[in-house]
Amino acid sequence: MTASSSATGIRPIIWADDHLKLIDQRVLPNxxxxxxxRSAAEVADAIHGMAVRGAPAIGIAAAYGLVLDALAGRDYEAADRVLMESRPTAVNLRWALLRMRELKSQGAxxxxxxxxxxxxHEEDLAQNLAMGEAGAALLPPNAVVITHCNTGALAxxxxxxALGVIRSAWARGRLSQVYNGETRPWLQGARLTAWELLYExxxxxxxxxxxxxxxxxREKIDWVIVGADRIAVNGDTANKIGTYALAVAARHHGVKFMVVAPSGTFDLNCPNGAAIPIEExxxxxxxxxxxxxxxPEAMQAWNPVFDVTPASLIDAIxxxxxxxxxxxxxxxxxxxx
Structure with a gap:
């Protein structure tokens, strides 16, 4: 059994009959x-260690992680627990694990x-293609956009x-220029988004x-287009640190702001952004x-890796x-x- 290949030719997650292969995003593009x-614990390490990242990809990898321990006859509850604890902000992780847990409870x-x-895995690809078309339809002809972090096939x-919307807009001839932020401190924009944009x-x-x-x-920007790791029921959105600053700047300059995420990213039990756990x-x-x-050696640092953009600053999800x-x-x- 194999999952469908990526629509782009980039396949960051591959089920290989008896184990899971993850492209190590820490060393791309070099x-x-x-x-x-080969175990849920190894998948959890890959998630926490950022070998695999991006909310949808984390959920997919975690689902396969449960399968690895199920195939090996290891304790399912322990596997579920170690995966659930690997990244606290990405709701797709919890969503995928709960979906697998429900099936397991039925005797699967x-x-x-x-x-x-x-x-x-396959549903996520289909969702991405649908979102790409819907988001691209919002852009004006010859759109100029800014994106942040990596929200493409790798994620x-x-x-x-978000990068799927950009891909679809480019394919439809509606895009003229993308500006991608470097995304410190892991440089997902400089390393990964740049790699995907050059590939396309x-x-x-x-x-x-x-x-x-x-x-x-200085320049006419039409849209800022970003992804999401969790969306509260009121529309407040957690995404990679720096997203909130982009939204504030966009509102001041009359630039529209779009969040692109599958329905599994919505947390209908989370009332607002203040209730979203922010990973440090x-x-x-x-x-x-x-x-x-x-x-310097003695320098202290604060390293939150997500922030929350209020729904009031978002033009479209x-x-x-x-x-x-x-x-x-x-x-x-x-x-x-």
Missing amino acids: EERWVDC DAKALLAEAIRI TGGHGT KIPARLIADGAAAHLMQ RPPNELTEFRGSRIA VCERGVIEQPTEQKIRALLG
Whole structure:
């Protein structure tokens, strides 16, 4: 059994009959290296260690992680627990694990769990393609956009969320220029989004995160397009740190702001952004780069890796079920049922 390939040719997650292969996103674009996982604990390590990242990709990998322990006859509850604890902010992780847990409670064996993990993988790709078309339709002709972090095939089952909209817009001839922020401290924009944009031959320019407001002041930008790791029921959205600053700058400069995420990213039990857990990672990610210290030894650091953009700053949330403009709880519940 195999999951469908990516719509782009980029396949970051591969089920290989008896183990899971994850492209190691920590070493891209300089090296294409694969992490072979044969247990839920190894998948959890890959998630926490950022070998695999992006909310949808995390959920897919976690589903396969449960399958690995089910096939080996290891304790299912322990596998579920170690995976659930690997990244606290990405709701797709919890969503995928709860979906697998429900199937397990109905007596599913390892074969049935594998079929469900593959279904989650394939559904994500189909959702990405639907979101890509819906989001692209919002853009004006010859659109100029800014994106942040990596939301492409590497972060999903294929095609991408925000970057999927950009891919679809380029294919439809509606896009003229992309500016991608570097996304410190892990540089997902400089390393991964740049790699994907070059792969697709989409016209793009890399900018420092701090240059975005200056760019909006100098040039006509049509949309900022970002992904999401969790969306509260009122529309407040957690995404990679720096997203909130982009939204504030966009509102000041009259630039529209789009969030693109599958329906599994919505947390209807989360009332607002204040209730979203924000992961903080080790300070050395800021004080060092690739093992070399860039700040003085005694320097302290604060390293939240997500922030929350209020719904009031979001012009549209795009998911595979449709578009929510000026999101509110009423609109979100109406679309998601």
